[in-house]
Amino acid sequence: MRIDRIDLTIVRLPLVRTFRTSSSSKDDITHILVRVEAGGVVGWGECASPADPYYCPETVETCWHILKDFLAPSVLGREWETIDELVALYGRVKGNNFAKAGLEMACWDALGRRAGKSLAELLGGTRTEIVSGVSLGIEREVEALFGLIDQYLDEGYRRIKLKIAPGWDVAVVRRVREQYPDIALQVDANSAYTLDDLDTLKQLDDFQLLLIEQPLAHDDIIDHVRLQAALKTPVCLDESIHSAEDARKAIEIGACRVINIKVSRVGGLREAKRVHDVCLARGIPVWCGGMHEFGIGRAANLAVSSLPGFTLPGDISGSDKYYREDLVEPPLLAIRGSISVPDQIGLGVTPDEERIQRHAQRAFTVGG
Ligand code: OSB
Ligand code: MG
Numbered sequence: 001m002r003i004d005r006i007d008l009t010i011v012r013l014p015l016v017r018t019f020r021t022s023s024s025s026k027d028d029i030t031h032i033l034v035r036v037e038a039g040g041v042v043g044w045g046e047c048a049s050p051a052d053p054y055y056c057p058e059t060v061e062t063c064w065h066i067l068k069d070f071l072a073p074s075v076l077g078r079e080w081e082t083i084d085e086l087v088a089l090y091g092r093v094k095g096n097n098f099a100k101a102g103l104e105m106a107c108w109d110a111l112g113r114r115a116g117k118s119l120a121e122l123l124g125g126t127r128t129e130i131v132s133g134v135s136l137g138i139e140r141e142v143e144a145l146f147g148l149i150d151q152y153l154d155e156g157y158r159r160i161k162l163k164i165a166p167g168w169d170v171a172v173v174r175r176v177r178e179q180y181p182d183i184a185l186q187v188d189a190n191s192a193y194t195l196d197d198l199d200t201l202k203q204l205d206d207f208q209l210l211l212i213e214q215p216l217a218h219d220d221i222i223d224h225v226r227l228q229a230a231l232k233t234p235v236c237l238d239e240s241i242h243s244a245e246d247a248r249k250a251i252e253i254g255a256c257r258v259i260n261i262k263v264s265r266v267g268g269l270r271e272a273k274r275v276h277d278v279c280l281a282r283g284i285p286v287w288c289g290g291m292h293e294f295g296i297g298r299a300a301n302l303a304v305s306s307l308p309g310f311t312l313p314g315d316i317s318g319s320d321k322y323y324r325e326d327l328v329e330p331p332l333l334a335i336r337g338s339i340s341v342p343d344q345i346g347l348g349v350t351p352d353e354e355r356i357q358r359h360a361q362r363a364f365t366v367g368g
Contacts, residue, residue: 001039001114002079005368006072006103009033010060010361013294013323019137022165022192024054029292029322032063033356036106037368043110044351046297047102048264055190055291056218056239056265058098064362066099072366075103083108083270097242097267104268105300105347112346118303119348120341123273125306129338133159133313134321135188135290138168142175149180152321156337159184159210159313165192170203177207184313188213191239195223204233210312211236211258221246224255234258238289242266244274251282258312260289263300272304280309288314295319295328299347302332306341327355 012030019026032047047067049058074090086107090100112119134152139145149160162176164187173187186209193201193215201215211234216223218239228235234257241247241259243266250256259279263272279286288305291297301316318334319326326332328349332339342348 001081001110002077003036003038003075003367004077005037006076006366007035007363008064008067008072008365009035009356009363010064011294011327011356011359012361013327013359015292015322016324019292020139021137021163021188022190024050024052029294030060030361031294031297032060032067032102033296033351034067034102034106036103036110038107038110039114041110041113043106043108043113044296044347045102045105045107045109046294046300047098048291048293048297049098050291056098058096062096063099063102066093066096067103068364068366071099071103076367083111087268087270098264101264101266101268104270105263105297108269108300109346116345118343118345119269119300120303120306120343123269123303123307125303125341126308127306127310128341128343130288130302130305130310130316130341131158131313131338132317132334133157133161133184133315134317135161135315136163138163138165142172145172145176146179149176153183156334157317158337159186161186161188161213161315163187164189166197170200173204173207173209184210186210186213188238189215191216191218195226198227198230201227202230205231209233213260214238214240221250221253221255224250225253228254228256236260238262238265241275243271244278247275247278251279251284257284259284259286261286261304262289262291263297263304264291265289269300269304273307276304276307276309285309285311287312288316290315292322294323295326295332295349296347296351298332299328299342299349302339302341303347325355327351327359
């Protein structure tokens with residue numbers, strides 16, 4: 001399966017609503033699309049790195065540099081038959097998981113298209129419908145949050161996640177819980193707290209939350225052990241987990257009881273499945289996190305979510321929650337709170353090249 005050509009395109013889409021977390025605020029999303037020609041087929045991938053280094057160290061520009069100057073040259077013209085062989089071709093590159101995930105996804109898509117199998121089939125997924133939750137950013141007023149929660153509950157979404165930060169935490173969660181006593185509710189701090197905030201974090205135990213996501217530092221698992229021991233609510237790690245080995249260690253020391261798996265944060269679908277396997281073997285439930293993916297990355301998230309250990313609702317909402325017009329057909333939409341796993345070959349969606357060109361910021365081709 002020789003890779004003959006790789007096209008990289010930076011694409012920007014406006015968000016339908018500003019998204020604010022403890023670490024950043026966004027009005028649009030810029031991701032890199034990776035198109036590969038290999039083995040007589042075309043595969044597409046999405047590099048979902050944020051534009052700024054406020055969630056993780058990577059940015060669109062670091063991914064561009066790593067893809068263009070290291071990953072693409074490492075695989076161009078080379079033969080591979082399995083994803084293990086593909087990943088070995090760029091095995092010398094340390095870190096840079098978001099960049100790797102974009103290229104690897106395109107190769108999974110090509111592999112599936114050539115084999116006539118869907119990505120979910122290739123991964124060994126069993127589920128066909130994914131229960132969908134929404135992630136809500138920080139707002140100016142709790143009332144704005146109520147409006148959004150009403151809207152998404154009306155649309156059928158089955159779980160609400162609230163972003164929290166110092167000053168937008170216990171009082172907000174209390175009001176939401178009072179207003180909606182029975183909804184499945186969880187919070188995400190994006191690493192905004194330290195153990196000095198233990199008293200605040202303990203108060204969150206009063207609200208029957210499904211979990212508290214990444215309360216402490218992005219690179220910590222040790223302090224999370226102390227926090228988890230002090231809380232009844234399960235701690236869920238996001239930013240801290242970059243590999244199946246990270247997951248194993250965090251679980252073994254008791255840093256969390258749940259893990260959020262993001263395909264891009266762990267460097268691709270192969271490692272995402274490995275994280276899943278580590279968690280499943282240890283009885284740790286997982287769910288699929290999101291990075292505001294366009295349709296290509298969203299389709300990959302759905303495929304990985306079909307694995308049996310994804311027992312909690314994910315952050316995979318319909319793309320219409322974020323984008324007026326997505327880049328793929330058919331659009332990925334939630335119906336009565338769940339989204340179908342694409343069953344067509346490869347990622348199971350077709351990128352619309354005209355729309356991609358219309359929103360493109362920069363392009364680069366190697367080979368061809
Ligand atoms: O921490 O889960 C996060 C978006 C960008 C960066 C980090 C996160 C998020 C989300 C949105 O919570 C998830 C989504 O709907 O894609
Ligand atoms: Mg998170």
